[in-house]
Amino acid sequence: MGRLATWTIIFSSFIVAGSTGYYFGLILPSEISSPKTSASMANLTPELAQKPLAIVVPHHNLVAEQRAELFSAAAVRTQPQTIIVLSPNHFSTGKAGILTTDKTWTLNNSTNTIEPDQSLIQTLIEANVVTIDSSVFNNEHGVSNLLRDIRNYFPEAQLVPIIFRDTTSADAVEQLMATLNTACADSCGVIASVDMSHYLPAAVANIHDQTTLRVLTEQDQNAVWQIEVDSQPSLFALMEWAKLESLPEFVQFNHTNSGTLVGDTEGETTSHIFGYYQAKTATEKPTNSNDFIEPAMTFTFAGDAMLGREIGYQFQNDNYKELFSNLGNRVFWGTDISWLNLEGPVSDQTITQERQPDNLSFLFSRESIAALKYLKVTTVGLANNHTANHGQSGLVTTRQLLDEAAIDWVGDPAGINDTSVKRYDRGGIIISLIAVNVFDGDISGLTDLIKTESTAGRFVIVLPHWGNEYQTTHSSKQEQLATDWVTTGANLIIGMHPHVVQDAQVITATNGAKTLVLYSLGNFVFDQSFSQETQQGLLVAGSISDSQLQVVLQPLVSNHLKPELARGATKQIIIDRICSNIQAYCKAGVVTVPR
Numbered sequence: 001m002g003r004l005a006t007w008t009i010i011f012s013s014f015i016v017a018g019s020t021g022y023y024f025g026l027i028l029p030s031e032i033s034s035p036k037t038s039a040s041m042a043n044l045t046p047e048l049a050q051k052p053l054a055i056v057v058p059h060h061n062l063v064a065e066q067r068a069e070l071f072s073a074a075a076v077r078t079q080p081q082t083i084i085v086l087s088p089n090h091f092s093t094g095k096a097g098i099l100t101t102d103k104t105w106t107l108n109n110s111t112n113t114i115e116p117d118q119s120l121i122q123t124l125i126e127a128n129v130v131t132i133d134s135s136v137f138n139n140e141h142g143v144s145n146l147l148r149d150i151r152n153y154f155p156e157a158q159l160v161p162i163i164f165r166d167t168t169s170a171d172a173v174e175q176l177m178a179t180l181n182t183a184c185a186d187s188c189g190v191i192a193s194v195d196m197s198h199y200l201p202a203a204v205a206n207i208h209d210q211t212t213l214r215v216l217t218e219q220d221q222n223a224v225w226q227i228e229v230d231s232q233p234s235l236f237a238l239m240e241w242a243k244l245e246s247l248p249e250f251v252q253f254n255h256t257n258s259g260t261l262v263g264d265t266e267g268e269t270t271s272h273i274f275g276y277y278q279a280k281t282a283t284e285k286p287t288n289s290n291d292f293i294e295p296a297m298t299f300t301f302a303g304d305a306m307l308g309r310e311i312g313y314q315f316q317n318d319n320y321k322e323l324f325s326n327l328g329n330r331v332f333w334g335t336d337i338s339w340l341n342l343e344g345p346v347s348d349q350t351i352t353q354e355r356q357p358d359n360l361s362f363l364f365s366r367e368s369i370a371a372l373k374y375l376k377v378t379t380v381g382l383a384n385n386h387t388a389n390h391g392q393s394g395l396v397t398t399r400q401l402l403d404e405a406a407i408d409w410v411g412d413p414a415g416i417n418d419t420s421v422k423r424y425d426r427g428g429i430i431i432s433l434i435a436v437n438v439f440d441g442d443i444s445g446l447t448d449l450i451k452t453e454s455t456a457g458r459f460v461i462v463l464p465h466w467g468n469e470y471q472t473t474h475s476s477k478q479e480q481l482a483t484d485w486v487t488t489g490a491n492l493i494i495g496m497h498p499h500v501v502q503d504a505q506v507i508t509a510t511n512g513a514k515t516l517v518l519y520s521l522g523n524f525v526f527d528q529s530f531s532q533e534t535q536q537g538l539l540v541a542g543s544i545s546d547s548q549l550q551v552v553l554q555p556l557v558s559n560h561l562k563p564e565l566a567r568g569a570t571k572q573i574i575i576d577r578i579c580s581n582i583q584a585y586c587k588a589g590v591v592t593v594p595r
Contacts, residue, residue, distance in 0.1 A: 051078035052245040053189025056216070056238055058272035059087065059145040060195050062258050068149050070253050070274045075153035080189030082117045082158045083150055084180065086238060087142030087193040088231035089163040096131035097168040098176060100124065100161060103134050105147055112151050117158035123183050129176040130162060137161060142193045142231070150191075157189075164233035170221070173233050177240040185245065192238040195230045196271040199330055201565065202259035203552040203590055205271045207541040208334035209255065211298045212273060214427050217250045218295075219243065223426075226376075228334025238277075247277035266567050295427035296545040297459075298335040301494050302556075303521030303537050306343040306386075307364040307371065310527035311561060312353035320371035323525065326564035331554075333376040335541060336426045339433070340524055341465070341496040342372075342380040342409075345387055345394035346401050357527065361389045369405045379422065383411025383435035384465040384497065411435025411463070415442030416449055423458065429544050432458040438466035438481065439497055447488045454489025459544055462490045467498040467520055472533060472577065474502050474519035483507055486515040491595075492549060493517040494540065499526065500533040501555070504578050506585055506593060516549060516585070516593050518578070524556065525563055536574060537563065544595075551591040553578055 055074055057067045089099065102121050105114040124130045137143060143161045150157065162176070180188060196212055197205035208228045215223045219239045225232050242248070252275045259269035307320065315323035332338035344362030351365045372380065380402065388395055395413070402409045410422035410433050422433045432453040436443055446462075453460045462485050467478050482493050486507045492515060495502070502520035509515065521538045528534035535558040542551035555566035555574035566574060571589075579586035585593055 052247055053078050053080050053083075053191070053276075054238055054242045054245060054247050055190075055274075055276040056192040056194055056235065057146070057274055058195045058270075059142045059193045060258065060270050060272060061145055062261060062270075063256055063272050064145075066254050066256060066272070066274060067146075068152075070276070071149040071153040073253070074276065078189060079154060080157055081187040082120055082160060082184060082189070083154055084188055084190045085143050085146060085150075085159065085161045085193055086190065086231070086234040087140060087161065087163045088234060089136065089165045090140060090142060090230075091136070092165055094131070094133040094136040094163075096133070097165045098130050098172060099133045099136055099163050100130045101132060101134040101137045103137065105144075105159060107147055107151060114147060114151055114157075114159045117160050120158075120160055120180075120183055120188075124160075124176070124179060127175075127179045129172070129179050136163070146191065146193055154189075160188075162237075164231060164237075166232070168233040170225070170236060173237045174240060177237050177244060181241070181244040190238060190241045192231075192234045194234050194273075196273050197228050197330070197334065198230060198270055199268040199328060201267070201554065202257045202265035202269050202271075203588075204331070204541045204554055205257055205259075205269055207298050207300075207543055207550075207552055209271050209273060210296050210543050211334055211336060213252060213255070214295055216273070216275065217252075218427075219248065219250070226334070228330055242277035245277075247279055249278050249280050251276055251278060266571070294545045294547065295429065296543040297337075297424065297426040297429040297431055298541070298543045299337040299431075300332050300335045300339065300539065300541045301463075301521065302332075302340040302524040302539045303496050304343045304384075304499060304526055305340045305380075305524045306362060306526045307368045308344055308351070308353055308362045309357070309359060310353075310355050311525060312351070312365055312368075313355050314561065316350070316353070316365045316367045319367045319374065321374065323562055324371070324375065326559060326562045329375050331375075331539060331541075331565075332378075337379055337424055337431070337433070338375075338377050339379045339381065339463075340377055341384060341463075342382060342398075343384055343386050343526075345390050345398045347390075347394075348397055348401060360386075362386050363390055363394065366401065369401050369407070372407055373405055377407060379408040379410060379433065381411050381435040381463055381465075381496070382409050383413055383420065383437040383441065383463070385413065385437060385439045388413045411437070413437050413441055416445035420446075421449060421453065427545075429546075430458045431544065432460050433463060434460065435463045436465070438464045441465075447484065450485055450488040450490050454491075459491045460489055461492045461494065464493065464495050465497045466495055467502065469498050470500055470531070470533065471498055472500050472502055474505075478519055479505070482515075482517045482519075486513075486517075491515055495520045499523050499528055501536055501538045501574060501578065503580060504582050504591075506582050513595075514593050516551065516582070516591060518551075523558070525561075526558075527561060529558070529561070536566070536570075538574070538578070539565075546595065548595055549591075549593045551593075553586075553589045553591065
């Protein structure tokens with residue numbers, strides 16, 4: 001950065017982990033001896049002034065200093081006449097899905113102002129791609145938190161702020177960006193003001209951010225609607241602008257997490273990605289940029305989900321939203337695959353649930369599908385000892401309802417067949433999920449299926465329903481089966497059925513490859529309140545790249561039947577038990593296995 005002429009200390013509020021806190025910090029000076037001042041701007045070459053600007057920064061003021069560093073780097077590269085800020089509509093207010101304002105912005109505690117680009121705003125209104133509604137911008141921190149940096153680093157630029165509701169369609173965003181590109185391709189720069197993962201422990205948020213970074217790097221405009229960020233439309237718009245401006249290369253400038261910064265990685269956190277798009281021929285990059293982002297496929301797996309009996313009796317009337325009120329819907333959101341074991345068939349009717357714990361014939365109400373959609377589950381396993389509780393017709397109905405809801409399913413309770421495997425291809429990694437009911441199904445074709453998938457170069461994840469109920473240590477039979485599957489080509493084994501969390505192993509195949517075995521994830525949602533162990537479960541979030549498998553162990557607890565993330569001593573006790581046999585691979589609840 002340039003020499004500071006003056007320093008200004010500010011006191012600003014910010015949101016960390018869903019609660020209000022305060023941050024004291026140095027915000028950039030009003031005068032800086034660098035190409036960012038008006039005097040030095042006169043010396044900019046035409047080539048510099050016309051370089052496209054397409055950057056993403058967080059509006060979370062905890063990282064105001066890091067945000068300013070990217071603004072500084074961007075300002076040296078280009079000085080657009082108009083800055084377009086893309087932000088979430090945090091409070092979902094206003095007259096339409098895409099809003100703007102023509103107000104003049106006055107910086108807090110300052111006489112400095114930023115003028116709107118009235119001509120461009122009028123063009124957008126006449127094209128019917130935005131609606132003007134100035135009142136909603138009064139409290140929109142997605143815009144206001146960036147104003148000081150815009151004024152400091154782009155002092156001559158005018159402003160067009162645009163905010164999106166979450167429900168804004170891709171077509172509407174494409175029309176907006178096409179209009180902008182036609183009107184000001186050579187004079188506008190775009191800044192997406194987006195915070196990334198919210199409310200999750202730092203390690204889980206990091207897995208979600210791996211998905212987001214891959215989507216940004218690949219400019220995958222279809223996948224952007226599945227990532228866990230606070231404004232998917234804003235990132236879609238940024239990618240669209242980069243595409244229209246022929247900027248195919250994403251440069252990661254910085255990546256941070258509020259939990260790491262404030263020293264609380266277990267609590268609710270907010271993560272931040274800083275970066276920009278550039279032409280492939282560009283050579284200038286900041287010294288702190290991350291030039292290589294290894295592509296990875298990400299996943300989330302949870303254990304047994306039983307949505308009938310006492311669970312259904314208490315929670316099905318509101319589509320189970322109260323059941324998940326302590327967990328929220330961000331845990332499964334943001335990974336390529338989010339999977340749970342659906343421990344029973346689903347009816348196309350609302351079923352009056354019998355509460356008796358000895359009722360072992362399950363039938364979930366149709367509201368169960370809405371619960372899965374709310375959680376953003378992508379895939380469910382059906383290879384268990386309860387999905388056939390209402391015969392083949394019940395299983396067929398379950399599959400039809402899942403298909404209609406665009407939820408993938410895998411596995412057959414009777415044995416191995418064409419439905420036993422589901423393949424996913426993301427980031428150059430192809431995964432084969434193989435679900436199998438060892439408990440009372442025919443598994444005679446399993447080793448051949450594993451070998452076929454492995455020989456084809458796919459990463460094979462076996463999801464067995466197996467083991468002894470309520471035993472926290474795996475059985476010799478489980479270990480023998482796991483060893484056989486590893487020898488055949490299984491790369492990861494994640495088990496269900498015992499209703500308690502079991503221990504783990506890393507098994508080495510004859511070729512030296514290592515396979516992580518998580519013998520049981522325990523219960524995700526179940527009405528088994530008779531022991532502490534049955535009221536605990538394990539959620540695993542992870543990533544698979546060419547170099548390694550990384551798995552975050554996130555224990556769960558049942559609080560009056562409602563699942564929530566375990567924290568503190570309870571979390572550590574469960575992790576210690578899981579990692580007792582794999583300490584060489586397990587560090588701070590994260591298991592890393594080289595490939």
